[in-house]
Amino acid sequence: MTASQIIFYVIAAFILGTALLSVTSRKIFRSAIWLLFSLIGIAGLYFWLELEFIAAVQIIVYVGGIVVLIIFSIFLTQQSGKEMARPPLTRVIASVLAVVFGFALSWVLIERNNFQKTGKAFDWTIAKIGTQMLETNKEGFALPFEAVSILLLAAMIGCIVIAIKVPTQPRPTNEETNTPT
């Protein structure tokens, strides 16, 4: 067993263990911190696959953005030290059964397909990704790029509109306050 294999197994065990703790922990703040570790483990898996660019994007967007947003919303909406209610036993048993059978079905599909590596080297550079993303020919991704940029703008405006606080009392207008006596 080489060092690369050992590193892969350590990363895989780390990802799955922290993800499992994240969905089963009863304190919501601990759950968010386990999610943070799981996402860092996935970034480590991208480093192991020698895709440093995706790993950097994962760390910047997920770990630096989404988890911080989730932790903020936890602080805004609940007492973080309080334990959540335990799910009912029937729901736990049914979920475990559904998940185990779903996993078995997917695993059968993966084993049946028997994916084999092509063995060719995967050559990517950030320059290649950038030029192909903004190309407008058949291989390019300019249209999805623009669609995502419009989506981000719409999401930003939508968040502000949804979360804005509507004043319950209408303010007194100038004419009412400045009425001459």
Next chain:
Amino acid sequence: MSQIPISQILFVSTALFFIGMYGLFTRRNMITMLMSIELILNSVNINFVVFNKYLYPDKLDGIFFTIFIIAIAAAEAAVAIAIIINLYRSHQSIDVEDAEEMKY
């Protein structure tokens, strides 16, 4: 690196997907359900990257899909958290069972 077969990496991503599904089934708190959805999206990203790297090494489509999924996940998390905070303001709770009048 070449000694690990593809199926073992797919095992990790499939297990991650179903751990996220378990969280989505058992949790009733909206923030924890959102965290489970993030786990599911990450497992899909791993699949895209692995298939691109090992099966189609002369293309970059999987990497583009991964980048777009990450961007859309960020937008989705922001909108979901805005909705959760708005719901907390009107219901004083972010449990999905307490928001069931929205069904009708």
